[in-house]
Structure formats: C-alpha cells, structure tokens
Amino acid sequence: xIPVSCFAGKHVAxxxxxxxxxxxAEALRAGGARVAVWDDNxxxxxxxxxxxxxVVDLAQADWSAYAALVLSPGVPLTHPEPHWTVKQARAARxxxxxxxxxxxxxxxxxxxxxxxxxxxxxxxxxxxxxxLAHLLRWLGRNVEMGGxxxxxxxxxxxxxxxxxxxxxxxxxxxxxxxxxxxxVGILLNLTPDHIDRHGSxxxxxxxxERLVARADRSIIAIDDPYCAAIADRLAARxxxxxxxxxxxxxxxxxxxxxxxxxxxxxxxxxPYPLADLTGISSLRGxxxxxxxxxxxxxxxxxxxxxxxLQAGLVAFLGLAHRMEQVxxxxxxxxxxxxxxxxxxxAEQSLKAFRSIHWIVGGVAKEGGLTPxxxxxxxxxxxxxxxxxxxxxxxxxxxxxxYVRCGTLKVAIQAAASDxxxxxxxxxxxxxxxxxxxYDQFRNFEERGDRFRALVTALxxxxxx
Numbered sequence: 001x002i003p004v005s006c007f008a009g010k011h012v013a014x015x016x017x018x019x020x021x022x023x024x025a026e027a028l029r030a031g032g033a034r035v036a037v038w039d040d041n042x043x044x045x046x047x048x049x050x051x052x053x054x055v056v057d058l059a060q061a062d063w064s065a066y067a068a069l070v071l072s073p074g075v076p077l078t079h080p081e082p083h084w085t086v087k088q089a090r091a092a093r094x095x096x097x098x099x100x101x102x103x104x105x106x107x108x109x110x111x112x113x114x115x116x117x118x119x120x121x122x123x124x125x126x127x128x129x130x131x132l133a134h135l136l137r138w139l140g141r142n143v144e145m146g147g148x149x150x151x152x153x154x155x156x157x158x159x160x161x162x163x164x165x166x167x168x169x170x171x172x173x174x175x176x177x178x179x180x181x182x183x184v185g186i187l188l189n190l191t192p193d194h195i196d197r198h199g200s201x202x203x204x205x206x207x208x209e210r211l212v213a214r215a216d217r218s219i220i221a222i223d224d225p226y227c228a229a230i231a232d233r234l235a236a237r238x239x240x241x242x243x244x245x246x247x248x249x250x251x252x253x254x255x256x257x258x259x260x261x262x263x264x265x266x267x268x269x270x271p272y273p274l275a276d277l278t279g280i281s282s283l284r285g286x287x288x289x290x291x292x293x294x295x296x297x298x299x300x301x302x303x304x305x306x307x308x309l310q311a312g313l314v315a316f317l318g319l320a321h322r323m324e325q326v327x328x329x330x331x332x333x334x335x336x337x338x339x340x341x342x343x344x345x346a347e348q349s350l351k352a353f354r355s356i357h358w359i360v361g362g363v364a365k366e367g368g369l370t371p372x373x374x375x376x377x378x379x380x381x382x383x384x385x386x387x388x389x390x391x392x393x394x395x396x397x398x399x400x401x402y403v404r405c406g407t408l409k410v411a412i413q414a415a416a417s418d419x420x421x422x423x424x425x426x427x428x429x430x431x432x433x434x435x436x437x438y439d440q441f442r443n444f445e446e447r448g449d450r451f452r453a454l455v456t457a458l459x460x461x462x463x464x
Contacts, residue, residue, distance in 0.1 A: 001023070001026060001027055001030060001154065001155055001156075002027055002103060002106055002153075002154045002155075002156060002157070002158045002159075003027060003030035003031040003032075003106075003158075004024075004027045004028050004030070004031040004033070004102045004105075004106055004154065005031040005032060005106065005109070006031070006102070006105045006106065006109065007028060007031065007032075007033035007067060007068065008031055008032030008033060009032055009033070009034075010033055010034070010067040010068075011033070011034045011035075011036065011065050011066050011067060012028055012033050012034070012035050012036070012066060012067055012068050012069075012070055013035075013036050013038075013056075013058055013061065013063070013066040013068070013069045013070070013085070013089070014028070014035055014036065014037045014038070014069075014070045014071075015037075015038055015039065015058060015069065015070075015071055015072060015075060015083070015085045016039060016071060016072020016074060016075055017037060017038075017039040017041070017044035017045065017047065017048050017072075018039075018044070018072060018074065019152055020072065020073070020099050020152035020153070020154075021037075021039070021072045021099075022044075022047070022048065022051075023099070023152035023154045023155040024070055024099040024102065024152070024154050025037050025048065025053055026051075026154075026155075027099075027102065027154035027155075028070070028102070029053070031106075034054070035053065035054060036054050036055075036056035036058065036061065036066070037053045037054065037055055037056070038055065038056060038057060038058040038085075058085055058088070059084065059088075063088050063089065063091070063092035063094065064092055066089075066092065066094055067094060067095075068089075068094055068095045068096070068097055069085060069086070069088075069089035069094060069095070069096045069097075070097055070098065070099070070102070071083070071085065071086065071096055071097070071098055071176060072098075073098055073099075073148075073170060073172035073173045073175075073176060074172065076197060077096070077172070077175055077176065078175075078197075078198070078199065079196060079197050079198055079199045080196060080197075096176065097176050097177070097178070098172075098173055098175075098176030098177060099152060099153055099154050099173075100147065100153055100167070100169060100173045100174075100176065100177040100180065101176060101177040101178065101179060101180075102154060103153045103154060103159075103165075103167075104177060104179045104180055104181070105179065106158070106159065107159040107165075108179070110158065110159060110160075111158075111159040111160050111161055113161060114159035114160055114161055114163060114165070114183075115161075115163070115164040115165065115183050116159070116165045116167070116182045116183045116184075117132060117164065117165065117166045117167065117182060117183060117184045117186070117298055118167050118169050118180070118182035118184070118185050118186070118211055118215070119132070119166070119167070119168050119169065119185075119186040119188070119294075120168070120169045120170070120171070120174065120185075120186070120187055120188070120208055120211045121186075121187055121188025121189045121190070121208070121221070122188075122189050122190055122191045122193045122344065123188070123189055123191070123287065123342075123344055123345045123348070124188045124189065124287055124288075124290060124291045125148070125149075125168050125169075125188060126148075126149045126168060126319055126322065126339070127288065127291045127318070127319055127322055128186060128188060128291040128294050128295050129145065129147075129149055129166055129167070129168040130145070130149070130318075130319055131283075131291060131292060131295045131316055132166050132186075132295040132298055132299075133145040133166040134312065134315075134316050135295060135296075135299060135309070135312045135313075135316075136164050136166065136299070138308055138311075138312035138315065139299075139308060139312075141164045142162055142163045142164065143163075143164045143165075143166060144156040144157050144163060144164070144165050144166070145165075145166045145167070146167060146168075147167035147168045147169055147173065148167075148168040148169055148170045148173060149168040153165075153167055167182075169211060171194060171197075171198065171204060171207045171208060172194075172197065174207050174208065174210050174211050175207050177210075180210060180211060180214065181214040181215065181216075182211070182215045182216070183215070183216050183217070184215060184216065184217045184218075184219065184298050185211045185212035185213075185215030185217070185218050185219070186211075186212075186218075186219045186220075186294050186295075186297075186298060187208060187209070187211060187212045187218070187219070187220045187221065187227055187230065188221050188227075188290060188291070188294060189221055189223060189224055189227060189290070190204070190205050190208060190224055190226040190227055191224065191342075191344045192204070192366065192367075193342060193344075193365075195366070201226075205226045205230070208230075209230050209233075212230065212234060213234065215239075216240070217240045217242065217298075218231075218234055218239060218240060218241045218242070219241075219242045219244060219294050219297045219298055220234070220241060220242070220243060220244065221243075221244040221245070221246070221290050221293075221294060222243050222244065222245050222249065222251075223245060223246055223247055223290065231243055242254050242255070242297045242300070243255075244256075244290060244293045244294050244297060245257070246286050246287075246289050246290045246293070251265055252265060252267060252268040253265055253266060253267065253268075254297070255274070255293040255296065255297050256271065256293075257286065257289040257290070257293060258271075258273075260276055260277040260278045260289070261273045261275070261276050261277075262274050262275045262276075262277070262289065262292060262293045262296060274296055274309065275292070275296060275309050275310055275313055276310065277289060277292060277313065279314075280313055280314055280316070281318075281325055282316050282317055282318025282323075283313065283316065283318070284323060284352050285323065285348050285349070285351060285352035286348070286351065287348040288323070288348075292313065296309065319339075320336070320445070320448060321336055321337070321338040321339040321444060321445060321448035322337065322339045323335055323336075323337050323348070323349050323352065324336040324337070324448070324452075326451070326452045326455050326456075327452075327455045327456060327458075329416065329420070329455075329458055329459070329460060330420060330460075331420075331422075331424075331425065331426055331427060332416060332419040332420055332422075332426075332427050332428070332429060333353075333426055333427070333428045333429070334416075334428075334429045334451075334455045335349065335353070335428055335429070335430045335431070335432075336431050336448045336451050336452055336455075337349045337430060337431055337432040338431055338433065338437070338444045338445070338447045338448030338451060339444050339448070340432040340433060340434060341362075341365070341433065341434070341435060341436050341437070341444055342365045342434060342435075343365065343367055343368070343369065343370075343371040343372050343434050344371065345432075345434070346360070346372060346432040346433070346434035347371065347372055347375060349430055349432045350372060350375040350378055350379065350430075350432065351375055351378070353378065353428045353430060354378050354424065354426075354428075355378075355380050355419075355422055355424035355425075355426070355427045355428060356378050356379045356380060356427075356428050356430050357379075357380055357381055357383065357415040357416075357418055357419045357422075357427060357428065357429045357430065358379045358381070358382045358383065358415075358430050358432060359382075359383045359385060359405075359408065359411045359412065359415055359429070359430065359431045359432070359433070359451075360382055360383070360384060360385070360392060360432065360433055360434055360435070361384045361385040361386040361387070361388045361389055361392055361433055361434075361435055362385065362386040362387065362388060362433045362434075362435030362436055362437050362438075362439055362440065362447075363386070363387050363388065363435050363436040363437070363438060363439050364387070364388040364391055364392070364434075364435050365434070365435065365436065368388070368391060368392070368395055368434075369392055369395045369396070369434060370395070372434065373399070376399060376400050379400055380401070380418070380419075380422060380424070380427065381400070381401040381402065381403070381415070381418055382396055382400055382401070382402040382403075383402070383403055383405045383411035383414055383415045384396075384402055384403070384404050384405060384411075385405050385406060385407060385408055385410075385411050385433075385440070386406075386433075386435065386439045386440055387439040387440075388435055389404055389406065407440070408431075408440070408447070408450055408451060408454065409454055412429065412451065412454045412455065412458075415429045416429055416458055429455075431447075431448070431451045433447070
C-alpha cells in the first residue's frame with residue numbers, strides 16, 4: 001500500500017467503493033486523513049463499514065467540511081452529465097481528483113525522481129503495459145504494475161528511486177489527475193471510444209494528450225491523425241518526443257515496423273533493426289508491432305537492453321483475452337480475443353489470421369461491423385451471438401456466410417465443427433466480438449474465461 005499523507009488531518013469525501021475506491025480509502029486512512037466514504041451499492045457500503053471506514057450518506061452531508069472529493073473513475077465527471085457528487089463538490093468549491101492524482105502527489109513528496117511510466121491509448125494499452133513491465137523485470141528492475149490493469153495504483157508499493165511504476169491509465173483516470181507528469185508517457189492510438197462520457201472525439205483526444213503533455217519523455221505512435229498532431233504539437237514546444245510508426249512514414253528519429261522487424265531511426269541515418277517479432281505468437285499482428293515498438297522506445301536510454309531485448313520479447317507470454325491462443329484441436333487453432341470490444345480492436349485479429357471462423361456479437365458499439373468490411377475476405381464464416389444478432393445478421397447478409405447461434409456455447413460447437421471440415425492448413429476459431437459483453441456476461445474477462453473453458457472441454461480433435 002502507498003499511504004497517502006497529502007490529506008493528513010483533513011476530511012475527504014470519497015465516492016465509489018469498487019476495487020480502486022476501496023484501496024484509495026485504505027491509503028488515505030493510512031496516511032492520516034479522515035475519510036467519509038459512500039457508494040450507491042449497499043454491499044460495497046457494508047464491506048467498507050466492516051473494514052472500519054466511516055460510511056456517510058454524501059447526499060445528506062455538509063460538503064463545506066471536506067477538503068476534496070476523491071471520485072472513482074467509473075463515475076461521470078462531465079458527460080452525459082456530472083454525477084450528483086461532482087455537482088455537490090463544485091458547489092462547495094472543493095477539488096475533484098482520483099487515485100492516480102493521489103499517487104502523483106505522494107511521488108512528488110517522497111520520491112520526485114522515481115521512475116514512472118504511464119501508458120494510454122484507445123487500444124493496446126494493457127498489452128504495452130504488461131510487455132514493458134515484463135521487459136523491465138527481464139533487465140532486473142524492481143517493477144510495480146497496475147492502475148487501469150490489475151492492481152489499483154495505491155495498493156502497490158510506494159515510489160522510490162529504485163522502484164519502477166508501470167501504470168496503465170484510462171481517459172477517466174487522466175481526467176481526474178491534474179498534476180500528471182510521468183517520467184515516460186506513452187500514447188498508442190486514438191479512435192472513437194467512450195464518446196458518451198467525453199462529449200466529442202476532440203475532447204476525448206485532448207484528455208489523452210494530457211498524459212504525454214508534461215512527461216519528461218513522450219512516446220507517441222503516429223499512425224492516426226490525432227496522435228500525429230499531438231506529436232507535432234509537443235515537438236514544436238521543444239519537448240522530447242519519440243515517434244513510432246507501423247505504416248510507411250518518413251521519420252528521421254523514432255521507431256518503425258518493417259514487416260516483423262522493429263527498426264530504429266536516428267538523425268536521418270539508415271535505420272537498423274532492434275528486434276524481430278517473427279514467431280512470437282503473443283506479439284502477432286501489426287497492432288502488436290506498435291505495442292512492442294512503444295515498449296522498446298520506453299527502454300531506449302538503458303543501453304543493456306540491446307543484449308537482452310530479443311530474448312525478453314520471446315519470453316513474453318502475452319495477456320489473457322488479447323489474441324490469446326487457448327488451444328488447438330487437430331488443425332484448428334482457437335483464439336480468445338474477448339478484449340476486442342469495438343470494431344477497431346477486432347480489426348487487428350481479423351487482419352492477423354486467415355480462414356477465420358468468427359464468433360462475433362454482444363452489445364454493439366457505434367458503427368457496428370461497418371468498419372470491418374474490408375477484412376471479411378479473411379473470414380470463412382461468422383457465428384452470431386448476443387443482443388446484436390439481428391443487427392449483425394442484416395449487416396452480413398449477402399456479404400459473408402453466417403449462422404445465428406445465440407450463445408457462446410452454441411457458437412463454439414458450430415465453429416469448431418465447421419473449422420474441422422475446412423480445407424485450410426490452419427483454420428482458426430476466433431472470438432473477436434467487436435462488442436461489449438454485458439448482455440450475457442459481467443465483463444469481457446468472464447466472456448473470455450467462458451470461451452477458454454468451453455474450448456478446453458472440446459474433444460482432442462475438433463468435432464467434424
């Protein structure tokens with residue numbers, strides 16, 4: 001735990017008692033703050049009361065007594081409208097912050113030079129965060145990883161000069177972190193996502209930009225126009241910017257992808273390879289080339305990386321639910337990409353494989369399957385599940401063979417049977433839903449776990 005002492009002796013309101021909220025309440029109390037906690041969920045309030053926290057109905061509280069509102073990142077700050085606690089805090093003229101801000105303040109107080117790597121982007125941030133933490137550990141560093149992935153940031157060990165924090169940040173977290181200034185900031189990509197919570201794509205991009213705007217070093221992948229513009233703005237201000245490009249671009253300094261090779265460009269001289277991703281299944285596809293290049297760029301000041309980089313990449317096992325190869329039955333490969341909750345994420349796996357038996361559906365995002373039409377040629381057949389079944393059937397009709405399956409279990413059985421009869425050398429059963437999961441599952445992790453369990457239960461040879 002990181003005891004948060006910046007509010008020692010002060011009274012703080014905290015709303016949201018999920019994993020990060022509960023850890024924040026514990027950290028504030030350990031640092032000497034008096035914390036009034038509340039959550040709309042009765043069970044969460046009960047858990048907090050059992051742990052000795054002061055559970056206060058903030059709707060009835062005197063907000064003039066509080067120095068700050070610490071808000072869970074899942075609670076609306078601005079759109080579609082501010083949460084009632086936000087309105088109360090603004091009326092009382094107190095600051096509204098999140099757990100990442102508390103970490104930043106504690107780091108500035110006890111170890112201002114402590115290594116702090118912050119990663120964001122619409123897609124790929126979890127893989128990049130995990131890969132970067134893995135490579136740092138490969139180099140013998142003492143690494144703490146968390147934030148929007150895994151462990152809440154305040155449940156990690158405290159900042160120190162010899163401890164490296166590698167932290168994934170969502171836009172919601174960045175929006176609650178006014179003093180964000182990492183040692184290294186990584187921005188991977190920007191495509192429309194969570195616009196209902198940010199009002200517009202421009203506002204969404206502006207919030208993401210804050211992560212790199214004051215970083216000591218900024219690493220920005222410039223494949224999309226939003227990120228390219230951000231890189232240009234920061235460079236024009238004289239900031240240290242390393243560009244990463246996976247499509248053909250003429251850059252004088254930075255990293256590019258040449259097939260599976262990650263190339264280093266310095267001063268306009270002939271680029272040379274830093275690493276090769278050939279045969280590394282956990283880093284398959286151009287999007288993973290972007291993730292790997294960004295992680296490598298973050299390590300560039302550390303000269304010993306050259307001797308160990310390739311071995312470290314080969315040893316990376318990848319993440320669950322991100323193009324995770326969960327099994328093989330005969331010639332049929334089963335791939336769990338449950339994290340592909342939007343079309344942009346699903347595009348990456350549709351580009352990475354051929355002869356795909358595609359399990360798709362759930363709660364559709366804006367745009368549906370339209371952006372994926374250019375990749376239908378890689379799909380042998382689609383297996384529709386969930387709430388979007390009717391919408392996706394209409395979108396695929398006459399363009400791609402499909403079958404309505406309803407549930408994931410039925411879809412796996414049908415896809416496995418069809419794939420086993422395929423004449424392709426390596427047919428793939430791919431779960432890449434391009435949808436949110438909450439019509440049939442609590443989250444994408446539960447959906448992916450169910451896929452893995454159902455594949456494991458299949459006979460050794462995929463049913464024919």
